[in-house]
Amino acid sequence: MTQTMTDIRHPAWHPIASSEDLPFRHVYHGQLLGQEFAVWRADDGNVNVWENRCLHRGVRLSIGLNEGAELKCQYHGWRYANRSAGCTYIPAHPADAPARRITNRTFPAVESLGLVWSAMGDVTPFAPPLPEGNWMPLRPLPVNARPGAVLAALTAAREAESDVESLPPLGARLVLTGVDGRAAVFFVQPVDSGRAVIRGVVEAESWDDQLSLLRLFNERLSTLRRQVEAEMALEEAPEPLVPVYEPVSLELATMPDLRFGRQAKLRVRVARKWQAGADVTGLELAALEGHLPTFQPGAHLDLFLPNGLIRQYSITNGPGELLSYTVGVKREPDSRGGSVAIADELREGDVVAISEPRNNFPLRRDATxxxxxxxxxxxxxxxxxxxxxxxxxxxxxxxxxxxxxxxxxxxxxxxxxxxxxxxxxxxxxxxxxxxxxxxxxxxxxxxxxxxxxxxxxxxxxxxxxxxxxxxxxxxxxxxFKNVNEIDLSSTFTVELARSALTLAIPSGKSILEVMRENGVDAPSSCEQGACGTCLTTVLEGIPDHQDVYLNDTERRSNSCMMTCVSRAKSDRLVLDI
Amino acid sequence: MPIAPSAAILDAWHVFSAAAEIGPGPYRSTLLLDTRLDYRRGTNGEVEVRRRDTGAALLVIERYGFAWTSLGSPPDDLFSIPEFYEPDRKNMSCGSLGVNVSAPRAVENFLDMGHFPYVHTGILGEEPHTEVKEYDVEISYERDEILATRCRFYQPRAALSADEGQDVEYIYRVPHPYCSVLYKSCPADESRLDVIGIFCQPMTEETIRAHLLQSMIDDENTITAMRRFQQTIFGQDKPILENQYPKRLPLDPRAETPIRADKSAIAYRRWLSQKGVNYGVIPQAA
The missing domain is CATH 3.40.50.80 (Nucleotide-binding domain of ferredoxin-NADP reductase (FNR) module)
Known part of the structure; x- marks a missing residue:
């Protein structure tokens, strides 16, 4: 019945906490196979199991604050969203949206039998080890012993000649001696190579005798623990498992600019469409499975309409609400076709394509x-x-x-x-x-x-x-939009400093279009100079600004421009692309 | 099995005690780089240090109110803090505090302004004033130290007379792999700067004693009050440092996520890599 090292490390679902360990606004410190977890329940009931380490400076997130929809790191106040674990705010740079996609490492979480289950590595979907019922979790009992030895000791401590039903990887249903013949199911949580927690559940017939039942098992299991730990003291302690700190992606470590074209990366379902105001249609766009990407307040998305148009809508959600995005669409009498397509053609249940959220209107949280x-x-x-x-x-x-x-x-x-x-x-x-x-x-x-x-x-x-x-x-x-008449008549040359390309911009075409024709992809969204997505640093030359995104100081500085509508007053522009 | 420190650490001076706490009489004992040391003040007034394993006597210097020794071949002198010798300064040790963390993690925390509103709430910072403004960092190869200048941070009570918060100016120096010195606007005299130093004694790779120096221009407050202030600040840092994982500072740029506010930390990590420091860090994979 002894388990070897490779056995316990084999990817499998294990209990890591009792559901009761996760009251609202609390962060629970869990551990599985040497890997520490920050486990927390959001106000919407969702249980998050994350690596217990802020990606910024490695501080344990279990000492952080559970703010209901976001977890806030104690060290620098970084905020991570419920479900996605995406970083939504970095207080040291309040004017910036965390454009780089900083996302903590997450692990799966399922609640079943009054326990919280998680796993490391590739596992099959969770299947409850027991039929749902009136299961009552016993007080979890930590034991400083090899998890396999703990399971073996439980099995050996059963009533003489009684049956054992094995529940792999580290569980068993049996009747311990000294518990008045009460059957119980024990799951051994492998905390580390030499540490385990016995998580038992019993069928509670009447909730009146809960306390005496808990006491009975607690006493019995405590005796068992003393025996197992005494035996373990004679053996050499196994080497602790070394947790794996996965490297952050190269893009985060080197801080390059991310480049997206107008890509409809996501598919969402129109979960609800309603009259959200006299001339406003509300749309709730739900994830097809799991959750949607992290967004920040002020962010917008591109909605790809069935008639081929692409429109930008701001996300109205509160923090940590990632199961769906809610947007509002105004019905414009002089619509270019977007709002009418939504009002008339889009139906609840339709699947539509959207871009990932992008934030060019970030909210500072350092204002009085x-x-x-x-x-x-x-x-x-x-x-x-x-x-x-x-x-x-x-x-x-x-x-x-x-x-x-x-x-x-x-x-x-x-x-x-x-x-x-x-x-x-x-x-x-x-x-x-x-x-x-x-x-x-x-x-x-x-x-x-x-x-x-x-x-x-x-x-x-x-x-x-x-x-x-x-x-x-x-x-x-x-x-909302750029009502300026865009003048595309000028011709000039653009040098892309980092791409080492020189492009001639003819009249009638935008810088963005010519770049794309030459294989240089750059992010964009509204493509009319309103949203700010194609903002580009100008290294040399004088831009001819035609957008409505930049403020006057930014315009006068000649240091940045929107490549979708703005052009050049000088013969030549050098851009940091 | 402890690792052997590379020359950058072995041949450096390391602090091991406040000078005033070394008296004549029986030897006291401490740990430096996993090596047990015994020390006392000899009858001639000089500090004597010897290794317990070999019995070898080690070199000692006393600087800035602390005693320093080396397990290798140290340079002629320690880095300089000229302000310490100005006659009107109040110089004090603010204690030697044990922390379960590597020395480079403690130094990096000392260089960091972004945590002021969260860890030193109401003293060195306060929400919502959380912004770390642009500052300059340079690695001076000539002086072999890191210098961060033009650092400003909003502090709620920068001076007793202040009734509104204000930006306080900082200059940071890292003249030693395990030591840092900061210069901060002095409330008592606008033309001068208060000096605060952190000198980390690496007991093992993951445990230190942090020795704190203050060199202040202040005629109002007692030494005891100023010590208490600094100990309060460090007492707030200690639980954060002890919850940082891994405890050794990772030098691989992909180990953690830097932001612009961490410019000085990025320079520090690069500098440690360049010097070949291998103790208290997780070196970058070749």
Whole structure:
């Protein structure tokens, strides 16, 4: 009955905790085969089993904070999302979205029989070792002994001539001596080569005798532990297993820029489509299996419509909500075909393609006060920001400008944010201007303002904040679209410094198009100079900016540009691509 | 089986005690690089150190209030901290604190500003002011040390007189694989800088004693109060350091995830690699 080393390391499901060890907002320190785990239950009930190590500086995540939807590292406050373990925020660089995909190592988790099960390596899907029933977990008992020896000792300690039902890899159903003939099932958790935890379950007939039953087994198993540990003391202790620290991906270690084209990497199902406001269609886009990639508040995705159009929509979700993305689509009378296709053609149950989320409108969380100003459908990215700020209890106000009460989109979500939401309903342009002037009148240290809405409203907010003394870097904006007439008439030369390519840009074609024709892929999304995805560093030359993404300081610096619409005033541009 | 330290460590000076704590009388004992040492102050006032395994007497120097020795062939002198000798400074040892971590992990933590709001909450930093602004780092090959300058961090109570938070300036030096010295805006005199040093005694690869030096311009506070302040700070770092895995500092750039704020740590790891340091680190695979 002895188990060899190779046996216990064979990939298999093992219990690593009792379900009761995971109350809300707690992080449990687990271990399997020498590998430490941070185990935590999110507020939505999901159990996360992660490597117990922050990817940044190796600090145990089991000393971190479970904030309900995210786990926050104690050392530098990095936040990792429920389910995906993707990093959503790095406080040392509050103005940046963690663009590099920093994701902690995760392990599978299943709750069954009142225990939490996990595994390392490739395993078949979890199959409950026992039929579901009224199983009561016993107090887990750690034993400093080889896991195989612990199982052997349990088997040897059964009633004379009684049966044993083996439950591989390290379990057995049997009747121990000294427990009044009560059958129990024991699973031995292999913590390390020389350490184990006995996790037993019994069928609890009546919950009244729970305590006496627990006491009875605890006493019996404690005796067993003393015997096993006394025997082990005579043997040489086995070498502890060495945990494997997987290297982070090369892209994280070397910090290159990631390059994506417009790629529909993901498939999602339209789980719900509803009227989210007078002229807004709400779409809940659910993962086909598992969860969706990590996003940050302010992020958008590209939706690939059945009619071939590609449109950008902001994700409205709160932190750690990764089973589906909720977006809002405004029905535009003068639509270029996107919103009409969604309103008329998309049905619940349809599968559609989306890009991975991308964030060009990141939320800083180092403000003493955050002012969010939403005009119409501009509510969508700000809703995600408001939910994030609310869940971290950071002070904010969300000002919602709408034509009528019915035009306020996502009213249920706004209701949950309580008094932080301030509606401004039915104002004419002059009334809106007066209201905004008042909102931005008091600039103070470490305040930040975010605005998303129609172009004229953004222009107004940017003007008024500048007049009221707001520094440009404290005013963050996102235009829906670029209404400027794009002038594609100029011709010039572009040198790509890192790709060692020189390209002639003819009139009528964008830099982005010519780069792609020459095999240089670059990230892009809206391709009309609004979203910020194709932002590129300019090393030499003077760009002719035609976008609505950059602020005035950034434009004047001549150090960056959007390659989808902007061109050159000089004969030549040198780009850091 | 302990590993043999490479020349960069074997031939370096290493701190082993605050000088004031070495008296005449019976030998005291400590551990350096897995080697048991016995030491005392001789009748002539000089500190004597010998290895217990071979009985060999070792070289000793006293600098900055601490006693230093070497298991190999050390350079003529230790790195210099000229400010220590300015007559109006209050120089003090803030204690020798055992930590279950490697010396390079402790040095890297000393260089790090990003943890101030989370680990030294309300003292050296406070949420939401978490930003680590751009700063400069250079490895000076001439002086054989790392220098990080133009470091600024928002601190809630940088000075007693301050009623609002403000950015405090830091300069960091790493003049020794296991030692670092920082210079920080001095609340009492705008033209000068307070000096704080961490000197790590590598007892084993994964256990140290951190010896802390303060050299301050401060006429208001007592030495005891200033010591307590520094011990509070270090007491906040200790549980973090003891929960870092692996305990030895990984020098492979792919072992952990650096960000811009970690520029000085990246330079430090590269410098240790270049020097061939093999003790207290996980060397980069060839």
């Amino acid at each position: 006060r955050t002012i969010l100003i939403a005009g119409g459908i501009g509510i969508t990215p700000l809703l995600a920001m408001a939910k994030t700020l609310a869940s971290s209890r950071l002070p904010f106000e969300l000002h919602v400008f709408a034509r009528s009460p019915e035009h306020v989109a996502f009213p249920e979500a706004l209701d949950k944010l309580g008094e932080s939401v301030v509606p401004h309903i039915g104002l004419d342009p002059a009334g809106t201007a007066a209201e905004i002037e008042q909102l931005v009148s008091g600039y103070g240290f470490a305040r930040h303002l975010y605005v998303c809405g129609p172009g004229p409203m953004l222009d107004l907010v940017r003007r008024r904040t500048a007049e009221a003394g707001w520094p440009e870097e404290a005013v963050h904006f996102e235009y």
